[in-house]
Amino acid sequence: MATVDIKKFQVNLNPTWCPGCGDYGLLRGLQTALAKLDLDPSEIVIVSGIGCSSNLPHFIKAYGYHSLHGRALPTAQGVKMVNPRLTVIAAGGDGDGYGIGVGHLVHACRRNIDITYIVMDNQIYGLTTGQTSPTSDVGSKTKTSPDGNYEYPLNPILLAISSGATFVARTFSGEPEHMADIIVKAIQHKGFALIDDISPCVTYNKKNTYQWFKERVYKLEDIGHDPYDINQAIQRATEWEDKIPIGIFYINPDKPSYDQLDPVIREGGMFAKPEITEDEKKEILNQFL
Amino acid sequence: MSGKQEVIIRIAGSAGDGIASVGDVLSKLASRSGLGVCAYNSYQSVIRGGFVWLQIRISNNKVFNHGDNPDILIPLNQSEYERHKDSVLPGGYIIYNEDKVKVSNKREDVNYIPLSMRALAPQEAKQPVMQNMLLLGAAVKILNLDKSILDDIIRKSFGKKGEEIANANINVINAGYNNVSTVSDFNLVKQDKKYYVITGNYSVAVGAALAGCKFYSAYPMTPATSILHWFVANAKKYGIVVKQAEDEIAAINMAIGAGFAGARAMTGTSGGGFSLMTEAIGSAGMTETPVVIVNSMRGGPSTGLPTKTEQGDLFQALGASQGEYPKAILAPKDPVSAFYMIAEAFNLAERYQIPVIFLIDFLLSNGYYGIQSDELDPSKIKIDRGEILEHVNGDGYLRYKVTETGVSPRVLPGTKGVYYVAATDEHDEDGVLISDIYTDEAKRKKMMDKRMRKMNYIVKDFPLPVVEGDSNPDVTLLGWGSTYGVIREVRELLQKEGIKVNHVHVEYIYPVKKEIADILSKSKKVISIENNYTSQYTKLLRMETGFDVQSKIVKYDGEPFTPLYLLKEVKRYL
Numbered sequence: 001m002a003t004v005d006i007k008k009f010q011v012n013l014n015p016t017w018c019p020g021c022g023d024y025g026l027l028r029g030l031q032t033a034l035a036k037l038d039l040d041p042s043e044i045v046i047v048s049g050i051g052c053s054s055n056l057p058h059f060i061k062a063y064g065y066h067s068l069h070g071r072a073l074p075t076a077q078g079v080k081m082v083n084p085r086l087t088v089i090a091a092g093g094d095g096d097g098y099g100i101g102v103g104h105l106v107h108a109c110r111r112n113i114d115i116t117y118i119v120m121d122n123q124i125y126g127l128t129t130g131q132t133s134p135t136s137d138v139g140s141k142t143k144t145s146p147d148g149n150y151e152y153p154l155n156p157i158l159l160a161i162s163s164g165a166t167f168v169a170r171t172f173s174g175e176p177e178h179m180a181d182i183i184v185k186a187i188q189h190k191g192f193a194l195i196d197d198i199s200p201c202v203t204y205n206k207k208n209t210y211q212w213f214k215e216r217v218y219k220l221e222d223i224g225h226d227p228y229d230i231n232q233a234i235q236r237a238t239e240w241e242d243k244i245p246i247g248i249f250y251i252n253p254d255k256p257s258y259d260q261l262d263p264v265i266r267e268g269g270m271f272a273k274p275e276i277t278e279d280e281k282k283e284i285l286n287q288f289l
Numbered sequence: 290m291s292g293k294q295e296v297i298i299r300i301a302g303s304a305g306d307g308i309a310s311v312g313d314v315l316s317k318l319a320s321r322s323g324l325g326v327c328a329y330n331s332y333q334s335v336i337r338g339g340f341v342w343l344q345i346r347i348s349n350n351k352v353f354n355h356g357d358n359p360d361i362l363i364p365l366n367q368s369e370y371e372r373h374k375d376s377v378l379p380g381g382y383i384i385y386n387e388d389k390v391k392v393s394n395k396r397e398d399v400n401y402i403p404l405s406m407r408a409l410a411p412q413e414a415k416q417p418v419m420q421n422m423l424l425l426g427a428a429v430k431i432l433n434l435d436k437s438i439l440d441d442i443i444r445k446s447f448g449k450k451g452e453e454i455a456n457a458n459i460n461v462i463n464a465g466y467n468n469v470s471t472v473s474d475f476n477l478v479k480q481d482k483k484y485y486v487i488t489g490n491y492s493v494a495v496g497a498a499l500a501g502c503k504f505y506s507a508y509p510m511t512p513a514t515s516i517l518h519w520f521v522a523n524a525k526k527y528g529i530v531v532k533q534a535e536d537e538i539a540a541i542n543m544a545i546g547a548g549f550a551g552a553r554a555m556t557g558t559s560g561g562g563f564s565l566m567t568e569a570i571g572s573a574g575m576t577e578t579p580v581v582i583v584n585s586m587r588g589g590p591s592t593g594l595p596t597k598t599e600q601g602d603l604f605q606a607l608g609a610s611q612g613e614y615p616k617a618i619l620a621p622k623d624p625v626s627a628f629y630m631i632a633e634a635f636n637l638a639e640r641y642q643i644p645v646i647f648l649i650d651f652l653l654s655n656g657y658y659g660i661q662s663d664e665l666d667p668s669k670i671k672i673d674r675g676e677i678l679e680h681v682n683g684d685g686y687l688r689y690k691v692t693e694t695g696v697s698p699r700v701l702p703g704t705k706g707v708y709y710v711a712a713t714d715e716h717d718e719d720g721v722l723i724s725d726i727y728t729d730e731a732k733r734k735k736m737m738d739k740r741m742r743k744m745n746y747i748v749k750d751f752p753l754p755v756v757e758g759d760s761n762p763d764v765t766l767l768g769w770g771s772t773y774g775v776i777r778e779v780r781e782l783l784q785k786e787g788i789k790v791n792h793v794h795v796e797y798i799y800p801v802k803k804e805i806a807d808i809l810s811k812s813k814k815v816i817s818i819e820n821n822y823t824s825q826y827t828k829l830l831r832m833e834t835g836f837d838v839q840s841k842i843v844k845y846d847g848e849p850f851t852p853l854y855l856l857k858e859v860k861r862y863l
Contacts (some may be wrong), residue, residue, distance in 0.1 A: 042705045057710045063702040074539040078546020081530045086698030107535040263525045270503040270552040273528025281514050281667040288485035
């Protein structure tokens with residue numbers, strides 16, 4: 001592939017993240033993916049929640065909505081439903097998406113609405129200075145688990161597959177090129193795509209470090225994984241701790257997306273019928289005669 | 290004209306008895322006869338059983354509330370007969386199925402009309418549930434209403450496919466109609482007036498659609514649910530995106546996303562759902578995103594009284610969300626106001642880029658009101674979308690530019706050449722956060738001032754309250770929202786008694802227009818009337834204007850005010 005110019009998506013603003021934060025890798029990967037897709041920044045809306053990673057929209061040239069904690073997905077769906085011409089990307093962290101906002105995740109998955117959702121998963125609450133998160137490993141010591149975490153972590157890949165998402169992948173901020181290719185495919189996929197991005201927190205997570213991941217990650221495509229086989233996907237999704245797969249776990253190309261099924265969104269959402277005619281106004285009122 | 294010019298009919302039974310369908314048919318019969326009508330359904334939060342009654346008031350003139358005690362009672366079972374029999378007005382009627390309801394110790398001042406389903410119902414309509422139609426037929430005869438219109442309503446409601454069921458219904462109605470020989474003195478005269486029969490909820494939905502609403506999201510919650518139903522039924526035809534969300538938090542955030550993207554967006558709920566929405570409502574104030582939130586209030590707190598009315602959420606609306614941000618609160622007095630004011634809610638939301646809270650309540654939401662057709666005029670709905678830039682050059686665009694009015698022109702996503710982030714964190718004019726690295730006090734103050742300045746202009750856009758009655762009053766009755774109809778009638782009754790009284794009804798609630806206090810100051814005595822415990826509007830009025838209402842009437846038992854009840858309450862202060 002020809003060299004891509006990511007300048008189109010860069011802004012003159014330094015990210016607020018700690019040096020070495022995994023979110024830099026995601027930023028780079030996302031900008032590369034958008035450049036590869038040759039999208040115009042005006043056609044993109046990036047919606048985030050609250051947390052370190054949710055500052056992302058400020059660092060990319062595109063329209064952005066930096067919403068409330070846990071509410072990136074409903075806000076993003078609102079944008080997509082009225083203007084399906086836009087490429088809508090939701091982004092945030094594991095606390096935002098798998099903790100406070102997990103209810104919305106389940107429903108966005110089953111709705112299969114055409115949005116790409118990127119979760120920068122560092123298995124810790126960073127912005128609030130290091131508490132356990134829904135994906136913290138058992139035994140992890142944090143400010144709120146001084147004796148080691150004794151809650152079991154949520155498995156976002158399994159959750160997304162079982163909730164009906166039609167594109168489920170994991171990327172690693174230490175592999176931005178691999179990540180960019182997966183984001184390209186996720187955005188091209190017509191339906192709800194979850195990307196769980198391993199984005200190490202260099203300040204508060206002393207267990208799940210870059211080094212820890214580098215020793216464990218492997219690429220699903222290298223072992224001949226078939227992402228169209230849900231059983232294989234579920235099998236691979238259960239792997240963690242010893243070996244951690246990255247790549248595309250699951251694709252369901254057969255399920256139409258919400259925006260293709262909804263009769264108004266299909267016709268352009270708010271552009272489907274901009275005006276109600278005078279005759280139609282009378283017709284509406286005559287419902288009550 | 291001699292004889293009674295209006296009638297109040299009460300149908301009482303259990304959920305599942307078909308009370309609502311009798312109410313529906315009677316309302317249509319009245320409106321198609323050119324008569325005024327108002328119906329109130331006092332139902333319970335059960336699908337079958339419970340104690341349910343519907344009251345419908347029909348008149349030769351327009352009707353503004355459902356009235357007090359009934360002229361005609363139709364009890365559908367023994368217990369409801371016992372519960373309501375004493376409420377029937379002297380000279381009134383009790384129409385009942387004698388197979389089911391046993392009457393002893395008859396009142397001498399009431400006419401009893403027993404009918405037997407077993408004996409009278411035709412073979413195809415013997416099901417006990419059809420007794421409502423038998424008794425309806427008898428009522429129509431007593432009321433001297435045109436039965437051919439009724440037959441037409443029944444046929445239309447079942448459609449071509451339901452011809453058999455329609456005939457069965459008509460036959461059982463005929464059985465009731467033909468077996469009543471009583472001659473009553475009701476003098477309801479067919480008039481050459483065209484009436485719509487509409488609920489407050491439908492009025493809100495229709496007004497919104499005609500005002501260009503392109504997105505409605507909601508989670509089902511009584512009493513707001515029928516707004517969602519109307520939108521779903523009409524979405525495809527009129528190009529409105531409708532979403533039943535997973536919860537109210539999703540519903541409001543979806544609406545905010547849609548508003549940000551450039552659609553006129555609305556969400557609707559009741560108090561409990563509104564509580565869940567509040568953080569997001571504040572965020573719309575911060576990101577300056579237009580959105581309309583309908584809160585149809587019911588008895589609270591918590592799950593409270595799911596199917597009963599109350600005006601208890603005014604302070605919740607005022608205090609919705611942490612922090613301070615510009616907002617508007619509107620509360621229409623009746624379905625006519627709801628129709629126009631919901632359009633104005635969108636105009637305010639977009640002109641000032643704010644959340645607008647639209648307060649209605651169970652009574653207005655689900656009551657059926659006869660509205661003369663020329664009262665709902667779509668050509669009077671004006672759309673003002675505020676400042677939206679379609680072409681912008683270069684990087685000089687500031688989404689949150691400081692202006693005199695506090696309003697910064699919007700650019701909608703998809704517009705080429707400009708990009709910005711709308712953030713729920715505090716931010717500068719360009720949208721860049723000032724909350725993280727360094728909170729610049731001067732910038733924070735500048736942005737707060739900019740947003741809050743909008744309030745000065747919103748209040749100027751608000752019209753004065755509705756003022757009716759004596760122009761030089763000794764007594765003023767003060768109300769807001771759905772109590773309009775009942776206060777209006779009480780004001781008329783008092784004027785007939787020679788009392789110099791007027792009625793001030795506030796619909797544009799917040800920000801508070803100071804002129805309201807001036808209007809009230811002209812009266813010797815102001816009496817407030819609210820369907821809540823703490824007279825919330827009077828507190829707001831005092832807080833904002835210093836005007837202190839001394840005489841307060843409140844009602845918080847779940848049921849709305851009725852005219853004679855309220856008249857008695859008002860007289861305690863005279």
